[in-house]
Amino acid sequence: EPEVTQTPSHQVTQMGQEVILRCVPISNHLYFYWYRQILGQKVEFLVSFYNNEISEKSEIFDDQFSVERPDGSNFTLKIRSTKLEDSAMYFCASSGRDTFTDTQYFGPGTRLTVL
């Protein structure tokens, strides 16, 4: 059965540096999502992506964040200038249909640590 993969599993970076978190969604899925979970807090929605554009984003997803599907298989989240408070687990998900209530396949997460 297909699965969503994420790389790296753990990323450590210095404050102010750019990071790119990578996700490979399930190959025939069309809708892609990023979530994050700061340690001890709830999982927060960041952004959804369809047809090469953002379909919905939360307040957290400000100008320092961007998403891209550069090659038809990868789905990336870029944080331009990382801050300490960006330290969190970042989860990617994909689904075949556009509904937040429908089946979403989650990746295992990337733990980002900003020093």
Added chain:
Amino acid sequence: DQQVKQNSPSLSVQEGRISILNCDYTNSMFDYFLWYKKYPAEGPTFLISISSIKDKNEDGRFTVFLNKSAKHLSLHIVPSQPGDSAVYFCAASLTGNQFYFGTGTSLTVIP
């Protein structure tokens, strides 16, 4: 391969009755299991968890059961309320560094 599976994509239950959501996993090394509840356009909200050293954990109307020999996890909600209608995800963790989510079960509680 999906390491955590929720084989029922949807479930409908009458208000006041018990809702039972099931989850199966393949990796016997998982040491922590969680259930999340998710509303549209929001991230999953943590509901209840259980360590692999236990077989039951209860929190109000929510009880999670773990059967390690069967690699099976279940969430019981009793009594079910209309506000419980949401998508429920189970997740399993290896030492808290990697999380493996199921694909979710959409619960509808009928008034």
